[in-house]
Amino acid sequence: MATPSLLLYIDRSLFARRVKDSRPVEQRDPGWKLFGKVPPREGPIKDPKRIQKEYETKSGRAGPGNPTSPRHSVRKNLDFEPLSTTALILEDRPANLPAKPAEEAQKHRQQYEEMVAQAKKRELKEAQKRKKQLEDRCKLEESIGTAAQIWNQEILPNWSTTCTSRRVRDLWWQGIPPSVRGKVWSLAVGNELNITHELYSICLARAKEKWSTTPAPSLETEAEDAGSSNRESSLELIKLDISRTFPQLCIFQQGGPYHDVLHSILGAYTCYRPDVGYVQGMSFIAAVLILNLDTADAFIAFANLLNKPCQMAFFRVDHSLMLTYFAAFEVFFEENLPKLFAHFQKNNLTPDIYLIDWIFTLYSKSLPLDLACRVWDVFCRDNEEFLFRTGLGLLRLYQDVLTTMDFIHMAQFLTRLPELIPAEQLFQHIAAIHMTSRNRKWAQVLQALQKDPERGSPVLKR
Amino acid sequence: MAGGSVFECKEYLFKVLVIGELGVGKTSIIKRYVHQLFSQHYRATIGVDFALKVINWDSKTLVRLQLWDIAGQERFGNMTRVYYKEAVGAFVVFDVTRGSTFEAVSKWKHDLDSKVKLANGNPIPSVLLANKCDQKKESSNNTALMDNFCKETGFLGWFETSAKDNINVDEAARFLVENILANDKGLPYEESNGDRIKLDQETVAAESKSGCC
Numbered sequence: 001m002a003t004p005s006l007l008l009y010i011d012r013s014l015f016a017r018r019v020k021d022s023r024p025v026e027q028r029d030p031g032w033k034l035f036g037k038v039p040p041r042e043g044p045i046k047d048p049k050r051i052q053k054e055y056e057t058k059s060g061r062a063g064p065g066n067p068t069s070p071r072h073s074v075r076k077n078l079d080f081e082p083l084s085t086t087a088l089i090l091e092d093r094p095a096n097l098p099a100k101p102a103e104e105a106q107k108h109r110q111q112y113e114e115m116v117a118q119a120k121k122r123e124l125k126e127a128q129k130r131k132k133q134l135e136d137r138c139k140l141e142e143s144i145g146t147a148a149q150i151w152n153q154e155i156l157p158n159w160s161t162t163c164t165s166r167r168v169r170d171l172w173w174q175g176i177p178p179s180v181r182g183k184v185w186s187l188a189v190g191n192e193l194n195i196t197h198e199l200y201s202i203c204l205a206r207a208k209e210k211w212s213t214t215p216a217p218s219l220e221t222e223a224e225d226a227g228s229s230n231r232e233s234s235l236e237l238i239k240l241d242i243s244r245t246f247p248q249l250c251i252f253q254q255g256g257p258y259h260d261v262l263h264s265i266l267g268a269y270t271c272y273r274p275d276v277g278y279v280q281g282m283s284f285i286a287a288v289l290i291l292n293l294d295t296a297d298a299f300i301a302f303a304n305l306l307n308k309p310c311q312m313a314f315f316r317v318d319h320s321l322m323l324t325y326f327a328a329f330e331v332f333f334e335e336n337l338p339k340l341f342a343h344f345q346k347n348n349l350t351p352d353i354y355l356i357d358w359i360f361t362l363y364s365k366s367l368p369l370d371l372a373c374r375v376w377d378v379f380c381r382d383n384e385e386f387l388f389r390t391g392l393g394l395l396r397l398y399q400d401v402l403t404t405m406d407f408i409h410m411a412q413f414l415t416r417l418p419e420l421i422p423a424e425q426l427f428q429h430i431a432a433i434h435m436t437s438r439n440r441k442w443a444q445v446l447q448a449l450q451k452d453p454e455r456g457s458p459v460l461k462r
Numbered sequence: 463m464a465g466g467s468v469f470e471c472k473e474y475l476f477k478v479l480v481i482g483e484l485g486v487g488k489t490s491i492i493k494r495y496v497h498q499l500f501s502q503h504y505r506a507t508i509g510v511d512f513a514l515k516v517i518n519w520d521s522k523t524l525v526r527l528q529l530w531d532i533a534g535q536e537r538f539g540n541m542t543r544v545y546y547k548e549a550v551g552a553f554v555v556f557d558v559t560r561g562s563t564f565e566a567v568s569k570w571k572h573d574l575d576s577k578v579k580l581a582n583g584n585p586i587p588s589v590l591l592a593n594k595c596d597q598k599k600e601s602s603n604n605t606a607l608m609d610n611f612c613k614e615t616g617f618l619g620w621f622e623t624s625a626k627d628n629i630n631v632d633e634a635a636r637f638l639v640e641n642i643l644a645n646d647k648g649l650p651y652e653e654s655n656g657d658r659i660k661l662d663q664e665t666v667a668a669e670s671k672s673g674c675c
Contacts (some may be wrong), residue, residue, distance in 0.1 A: 240484055240485035244485075244504060248503060280507075295554055319540045319542065353545075360509070408528050410550065411512040
């Protein structure tokens with residue numbers, strides 16, 4: 001075989017050799033075909049062993065092969081194999097057509113080589129980019145792995161002594177590895193309420209009892225008891241909201257793997273704290289906990305989280321206390337971002353408009369989930385102060401674009417933040433927010449405002 | 463005349479509320495109206511969400527509708543009702559498949575009328591939306607009943623809507639805007655209007671960006 005056909009193939013194109021070997025001589029002239037569109041060609045089905053052998057032969061790992069074949073020299077020049085979608089194969093004309101003249105064949109071969117060279121160049125670039133991405137990811141995974149080891153072996157076993165150390169605080173800021181996240185959250189949130197797994201079971205059993213005694217909502221029965229002033233039927237609201245909790249993840253919806261778990265935790269909570277009941281926003285918080293903890297532990301963290309002063313103020317919808325929080329936020333807003341603050345004031349954009357969603361859901365609705373979890377990490381460390389600091393960090397991050405907007409566009413922007421938020425950048429901006437105002441810390445500012453509500457935000461006094 | 467631009471095009475900015483019980487489809491109606499989209503996957507609204515719809519009403523009139531999509535849970539009441547102020551129109555939405563949401567309509571309407579009024583002291587124009595009509599089980603004809611209900615509670619009218627199948631959403635909005643415009647005639651809008659135009663020009667660039675979703 002003096003002129004073996006020119007075949008550019010990827011490693012997986014196992015037919016090459018067989019095609020060449022079994023082809024009658026008169027079919028040797030090349031033609032064009034796009035690799036992706038070639039249907040599997042003639043020939044009997046090959047057994048895997050033979051394929052393996054052929055592969056080894058081709059790749060020069062076994063057997064003598066054919067070292068002088070131009071196919072091999074082409075391959076040697078290629079650092080990166082073309083992708084299957086771009087690989088072009090110089091093919092013979094079908095047997096039933098006359099062969100190409102040598103001149104034309106030569107021309108085609110030349111064109112072919114040019115095209116391949118171009119594709120190669122492009123793919124080389126892409127491959128370098130991919131390599132860089134892969135390296136970055138490996139680096140990230142490695143650092144997460146290392147961090148997980150440190151958390152597991154050094155920090156967690158000695159939690160009470162290590163958790164306040166400088167080193168741990170720094171590691172904490174960088175984000176807790178997902179594998180230990182739930183544990184760290186549980187420890188940091190604590191269990192002041194002394195809730196046990198048994199208590200959770202009891203609350204859940206009670207909730208289930210209620211569900212079974214409430215008749216399935218039908219048009220008629222509902223219409224009749226509707227006027228009841230019974231503090232909103234929590235159970236119905238929970239049902240409505242569960243399917244609207246992280247709908248894009250498709251795991252909390254009816255039939256999804258976590259639907260019942262979310263339902264159980266929220267239901268159990270309404271029995272644990274009937275005075276609070278179910279309030280919108282809770283479903284998002286419970287969902288994030290479920291993603292990181294076992295059910296009973298998620299419930300314990302949930303109840304303790306909601307028991308924090310800021311969360312209690314919001315979920316009990318203590319209006320005046322909420323306004324105090326907003327006013328404290330505005331103190332630090334003005335201090336840190338005076339220009340933007342003035343712009344907001346000019347446009348009558350008050351913090352309640354965007355903070356309600358952020359605080360009620362602890363950013364889990366407004367930020368991408370992985371980023372929200374990082375905010376939760378530090379929230380567990382620094383408490384409510386960090387929620388408001390994060391809000392200021394967000395405003396700082398988007399300061400430039402916000403100052404070009406009017407009320408409605410700002411309100412839209414802040415209640416629907418961009419889908420891609422650069423995590424490192426956001427955390428840099430959060431870090432740049434100073435949580436001291438005239439030598440007073442967050443808690444002191446808040447306390448002063450609480451004592452003297454008249455000093456609250458003039459904007460918020462309505 | 464204030465509000466008229468160099469092209470003698472009159473611009474209006476109207477704040478319109480969308481209220482009603484939790485899960486009746488307020489967000490869906492707005493998304494349908496503003497973005498011509500429907501999804502089963504909207505997230506619960508916490509607090510308030512916003513949308514802006516710009517309508518070329520006629521060759522001489524441009525209307526900007528600021529839609530305030532207010533969370534439906536009763537508990538948020540005290541907090542979200544500060545958002546009512548300066549509204550000039552409202553949709554009250556209920557879900558035809560859940561009777562309780564209709565029962566709550568009068569409560570929402572009463573609330574609305576007690577919190578916000580037109581400059582002349584009249585209640586702001588409001589339209590009742592019977593949403594999810596695509597899921598209605600029986601095709602009972604209660605038009606007369608509903609007409610009567612609207613008259614009694616002070617709604618301008620009502621529409622059976624479906625955000626999912628795009629039924630009557632545009633029609634209802636058109637009906638409300640017509641009424642808002644009718645109210646606007648003779649009402650002085652001067653100071654705020656001049657301000658508005660300036661702001662709008664500043665944000666033309668931002669407009670196209672926020673339009674997509």
